[in-house]
Amino acid sequence: MEGESGRDVAPRLARALVVAVAAALASAHLLKGLGRIPTAPVAGVAIAAACLALVALQLRHTRSTPVRGRGPGWAVAELAVAFLAVGPLGVSVGLLCLPAASLLLERRRLLLIMFGTGAVLVEALRSASVRDAVDLLLTVALGGVMLYAVTTLALLATRVHAARLTLAAAAVTDERLRIASSLRSELSQGLAEIHGLAVRQDPSALDRLIAVARRTLAAARATAAELRSLSLAPEAASARALLASAGIAADIRVGHREPLGPAGTVLATVLREAVTAVVRVGDARRCEVSTGERAGRVVLRVVNDGVPTAALGADVLDDLAARVRAVGGRLTAGLEPDGRFAVEATVAATPAPAAAADPPELRGALGLYHFLLAAFCVKALMFVPASDRGLGVACVLVFSAAQARFAFQDAALLRSPVGARLALLASAVLALLPLPWFGRNWIGAAGILAGSLLIVLPLRAGAALAAVLAVAAGVISGHGAGAVLLAAVNMLITCVVVYGVLRLVRLVRELQQAGAGLARAAVVTERLRAARDLHDLLGHGLAAILLKAELARRLADTDTGRCRAELTDIVSLAERGQAELGAVAGDSPRLSFGTELASAAAVLEAAAITVELEDAPVPPGAGAVLSVVLREAVTNILRHSSARHARIAASVAGDRVRLEVENDGAPDGVTAPGSGIGGLTVRVTEAGGTLAAGPDDGWYLLRADLPLN
Template identity: 50%
Template sequence: TAREALAAARAASVELRSLSLAPEIAAARGLLASGGIEADVATGHREPLGRAGALLAVVLREAVTDVVRRGTARHCEITTAEDGGLLTLRVVNDGVRTSEQGAHALEGPAARIAAAGGRLRTGLEPDGRFAVEASVRVPEDRPVAEATAERRLAVGLLAATVAVMVVKGLLQVPPRDLPVAVPCFLAMAVVLRWTRPRGRDRLPLLAVQAVATFVPLFVLHQPWGTLPGFLVGSLFVLLPVRVAAALGALALVLTGAAVRGDGMVVNTLVSVPVTALVVYGLLRLARLADELRDAAAARARAAVVQERLRAARDLHDLLGHGLAAILVKGELARRLADRDPDRAAREFADMVAMARRARADMAAVTGTAPHLEFGPELESALGVLAAAGIETTVHREGDPPADAEPVLAIVLREAVTNVLRHSSAKHVDIKVTADALTIENDGVSGDVTPPGSGLGNLSTRLAAIEADLETSRTPTAFRLTASLPRRP
């Protein structure tokens, strides 16, 4: 049935959108704006988020809805952060006086967060504002990318350099000194660890490398002066430049002191910087190869997320509206079947036309449909509103630019769908100008409902053409305005 198809389309849209927190943040911003609340948003997470995003989206909806419902806040901050796989959402507002008041609305989300192993905290900040903080771990389910040819080359050259130095050193060691020399040379392989990003083992392993570097020089008194070059090159990769430079200079001094008397001081002090440059270059090459690979993988993930979000927006905005309109027409035709068969037949004919349009809209989800036109969409909206018994007034004071028509058509669809679903409107006023579209209805209820995906989707679509979405409420009306950038 149309009702079941509509429910399935909305469920699919929600499932796709749960991969990202961005649409929910946009919807929350729109709801706060409609309540006259200033919103500051700062995001510091990576997409996609999967289940973690869906959980935090619930917290965000309930927290923002409670802020608007109370109507006492003037400012609200929404921030996200991701650190070590832990995703944190904070919603802070200045409209709650006691901790108990704000915590009551989040009892349901708190249970879901706890069941997922996360944590939700609420309470008053030192400055008197009420804060909601939810943290949940993002599972690391991304496949590990294969090493690039550049990385394999850098690591291979570095490993070969270390191997040559080890063999050279062992050939110079008397058999009686092997118990000391062998562990030191093997420890030099720790330099290969620095081709990977930093970890908690950085300082201990760096200390091991330093010991393995200077023990042969001071204990065995052998002229292996190039070994400190590996340490100095590692220092410049792992530490700030000033710290690395100071420690590198100290390493040179210690090296000169260790080889004093062997007649190789000058040769050693030249070999150390040269070796350090080679080691530093190979380590940086390996790391840059990893960074480029990760950047390419991040761009690919972002492209996947954007495509999924586009499919979710199209399912909600295009197919969802068509099915809702078919449902309204069907209900009307069913009621008129006995009383006015002729009009019922016309309504059924409209349903067939809408079904054809819904099939065409389905092609838009795959990106193969033609652009929507604002004129036909306006006529369709008038027909749907009339079928629902809602009086409509249209004021046309200009025509929007052709490249903005597809987005404005979707704005109109969403506004009409929201009137049918969420209001008890008796009259809708539509105003069209060359740089704006305004839809106002008189069906405002006293309740504030959690933000759906519609406003977030519209904000995203309008932002793509540098346009803005504004919403406002009065005791008797709700207004939605899409403002296009002014053109010369």
């Protein structure tokens, strides 16, 4: 229901259903008015105009919630039109259900009392029997109440639809506060302690400083891993990039519900190790990665067409299996029937969130639907012959119970339990079989059933069966073409009313579920953003602090001046880390590429790596993204390589900017980039760019391309 052109589908559908129900309630009177035009043109046209005007006046209730205290002008005008049609023009009092709904919506108690009194007097003067008068007054009350219920549900659907983004934003705000609270404990204290120790410029405190830096770096990495564990998206992006760099066609399909919870970390490890093994062996042409949910468990499968026996070493497989078992899961590996090698891991899925409580308007509408069933029972039994009344009571009770059984099923009837299908069959038999004996009002059973069919079946199948049901009901109950047509129209009116109520109930629940899903997705996205920033920004800074502290300790006895210079750099890095820690818990920070480039060169040189720089002016927008890429590339060089030389080149050509970071220290056989490549790929892709990493002529190259705008 989203998208630029379709984002208002839900409110439009809700308004359309209100119009459809109002039009259905007025349709029989409209048809009778049109039928009078040949013999009484003025009266016929006036009746038709009154019916259309009453339907049009209902639209005012769908634009906003009725406001108490607003002048009664429109309500009085609607009453005037309705009583003009019912009085001088002789239309049935059934038309009064439309203004009745308006008075209920606007809570005009005094007007509602006067209206009810007038309707009773008109019908008392007209009806030949008390039974007919009661029947028509019940029809007015029932039509008014159901139109009121439909309009209330439509307004509720519009509000729920409008509030979904607000709820998602509130969820993100709450998550940011939670993240900020967790980050500003151990990490904040660690950075503060590092800063305090470095400011002292005391070489004797270096051992303590190194221990604090290691502990804080480990905490940062653990926190980032915890934040990432809710989603497989970063690891899936990393897997796609890794397979592409090895020339292996990747087919990645994600079918599980997120967030994953703690088991997500284990699944991410399985995915990373399995894909790395496929790339390491190097003879696969295609690799399929898929996730799904089965019997309350998340299933991850990595299937490739390479050499099966060498795809995973026994030690790696045993370690992965133990880790999966530790979270209550299971890992298997072996040949598929088609000869491909598959690794499959299953873990318990995160329990589905509890369904949101129905708002009062929805509970009220459900109560009114049951009122409809009760009113149908009363109206039907009024015309059942006395000799058949016992059987009639049994039939209406069974029919109403069957409707309550399957009308609110969330799944389509074709996928519903057997009990729901039996309820449908019983409803069909009870709706049609007693028609010749139970009187004119039993046609309502066919209408209620038809409306339910439109809900529980696919729309086309439901509409086809409803049409067949209308014809069958008309033929069974009618005598002559006119009677058949009238019976079919009455049945279709009830069908539209029932469908309107049930469809809006389902629409509101769908919108509630969509809003909750959007909020969950927003929270997962926010946690992934925080994990990326924590890994890419703070993790790099802490790694640099640790490197400089170890260098300072080696220099403490031989070069005191340079030792103190390294401590001064640590002070600056700690201050920047404290600032970035606050940024991680809020909006993504904007980094200066020039500053990051200088910092990267200094860190690499401190690790005795010769750096070749090729610098070019990088616009701020692209520079903020490339700064993060540069940090991750330098961190990977320090953690995963034995490099002695590195090259960092930034260039601008046409409307694109490129960053290349390469080194000569990738160990033989290692083709996988660092663990942060998934987050980088997501970040670069969101900025409209591409990221690639892999061996290049004996060196290891990471390349990022971004549009200048």
